Amino acid sequence: MILRLGAFLLLLFALGFALFTVTLGTPAPAGTPAADAIVVLTGGSGRIERGMAMLAAGKAPRMLIAGADPSVTKADLLRRLHGKGGRLIACCVDLGSESVDTRSNAEEAKRWLDRGGYKSVWLITSDWHMRRSAYEFRRHLGSRTRIVTDAVPTEPSLTTLFGEYSKYVLRRLAVWLDV
Template structure:
């Protein structure tokens, strides 16, 4: 009986991983509603570049780079992005208070409230979007409209496996009220 229960849980876990791997976050549709702001989570290639493109296109008014290293400056970003210094100076904020996805959401919540925004475009990698959106919805609740906007990537098996485990463990921790 215990072996069957363990086998069933293992099968559920494996099927969950397959579903997770084949249903990664998607970029926002071109017809997605404009939002007041965008929050981009650091840690993956193409994320900040995409956020600046969204800003340039007028789909948002302001961007928070959440989880930025405190040593990084807007000038550093300007050099990395080959221009756009004026845009970075006026409309991009560097947030260095957060160290993980949950604290990214908390930092973003304070920033959104300070600027009196009502909607946010969440920008992160496709493999990270499910957990990021979960954390943001938990912290922001229904006070803000969230538009997920995933940056496509080609994650390795280990990246997907690690992210799936983080997502499952976080969901279990919330369920167990830990």
């Protein structure tokens, strides 16, 4: 009986992983209405660049880069972007350095969104990270905040996908078990 249950759970996990790998996050469709703010989660290439492009395109008037290293400054960001977007960085970008993981990214973003009175957010992260990120943001922001998911396309390794799927499943279980 225990062996069958274990085999069933393993099969369920494997099928879930297969589904996860073919349903990664996607970029927001063209024509998606603007939001009150943009939140970019650090940790992957192309995320900040995508956030700056959406800010420049008028998808929101303000942007938070959540999970930035505390030593990073706006001047560092400008150098990273090869001098592009200096005006937008100066006026409209906040660097959040309170968070260290996806859950604390959502908590940090909630505090920032609440301070600004924002009711909608454009969430930017990598395609493989979007499902867990959107889950955490929905948990912390609730239904009162509209979330537009905008995933940066990547070519993740099988190891990255397996690790992210495992984190997602474990986080869902932890919430379900209230631990």
